[in-house]
Amino acid sequence: MLHDLSIGELADRLAARELSSVELTRHFLERIERLNPALNAVITVTAEGALAAAAQADARLAAGERGPLLGIPLIHKDIFCTDGVRTSCGSRMLDNFVAPYDATVVAKLKSAGVVMLGKANMDEFAMGSSNETSFYGPVRNPWDTTKVPGGSSGGSAAASAARLAAFTTGTDTGGSIRQPAALTGITGVKPTYGRVSRYGMIAFASSLDQAGVLARSAADAAAVLKVMAGFDPRDSTSVDAPVPDYPALLDAPLKGLKIGLLREFFDGLEPRNAKLIHDALGVFTALGAETLEVSLPHLPMSVPTYYVVAPAECSSNLSRFDGVRYGYRCDHPKDLTDLYERSRGEGFGAEVKRRIMTGTYVLSAGYFDAYYLKAQRVRRLITDEFRAAFEKVDLLAGPTTPTPAFPIGAKIDDPVTMYLNDIYTIGANLAGLPGVSAPCGLVDGLPVGLQLIGPHFAEAKLLGAAHQYQLATDWHTLRPRGYE
């Protein structure tokens, strides 16, 4: 079926004119219409725009133009501004916000000829690990609709896993691409901080946020990342470095590659998950890689560090939502303070308010040194330990999450338990490192993810390792029942 083909296969068929982009777009739009109601993964469908963009891609193809993504349909996480299309960030605050411009990621993909089918549901302002904090309701996991798909890019993950698009975009501040990719059995890549532009990507925690891809294979993710990445003068922390040809580098042999097993990532891991991770590492060893155990003693401090740094940055970033220039405004404000407080109180959901207040608290007079500066110091310790580890190994490996997908409603009332879902993913964000999650098996019929973390700008090596693993295994080809 068309929706099972890789991006490379689709591009070949489009190039050979055996398939038109309009045909392909109609195929995915039909799937969205039929399958999305049970998932709630897509919150805005842009059928008309998609068909127009597909017709345009077909015209470019007819004129002889070729491109790895020309005419390929995607769904964007609703955190990326899309000119003329509602960009809600999963929040009541932006329920009525029509972005007046395209995010750089959107613009780059658009000019490569990608067709946007719609916008994906997400945790409100990307704050959540289960996609239950969305104003538009929870997303359901296609592997079991009583389970969460992970978050915050839960809609993107579920849409990719259910084959509602060829691929989806996401963002990762503390694991928001890798964790949902793991829980839905797909491949997610979170690039190095600064690799992909943050311009037009609604800010959560600016020193951690990074855009990436959720796809069905490392090879697909590589094709997309090559187009998304690159310097953008409009993002002050964008890195001015050439973008490697990721797809061309996928075939680098694993012989001699040193993979470090993160000892701290196996503490408290469920035994069946641990076994799958060890099995996956066995595959790497069979392919010629060498594995050794590595310890990062301060890594367990990632969660407390993150839950100071991220809320602090969020409280600052979200101060822009004031009910004046855009977004929700309360009815009948009695004065300006009432307008601010009620617009924000009513426009933001419970988790967002909790994070804003946590951030306000750790930044407030008398607590700034004890919490914020302290967390920044521990952040350096963790980063230094990663750097030291990469002097001994090429990549680090471990699980992406402590457990497979959990039931909807199981953790939403206990924020601290929810935060622990990101225990294995946060470290890479604190240190700005790239990471990949790739499916490596099932526990009770639910997908488990293997996480690989690399040094800064090692995306090619990470995607290459994941690709070699996917050539040797078929976990990434498993499909949730009912979405074949």
Add this chain to the structure above:
Amino acid sequence: MSLTRQDVEKIAHLARLSITDREMPVYVSSLSSIVEVVNELSRVDTANVEPMAHPLVGQHLRLRPDLVTDSDQHEKFQRNAPQVQAGLYLVPRVIE
């Protein structure tokens, strides 16, 4: 350490967030448990460790020439505003 209702009321006001009476007990207890988690940081010895604000070493904020590079699109941008008049954002009267 746990936070009191008064603490949370003060934080909410600093953050310009109205919190209803019904929501308040939930925030008092959940913010207290979060503070408990982040208090673990005090166990880490960070003597002589510089705070880290940014993940990439050697990255400096760039300066660009101070030139107008965009056109005036205020009408487009103000289409998202709750209340606008003559190109101005309207808010409740501030000065009596």
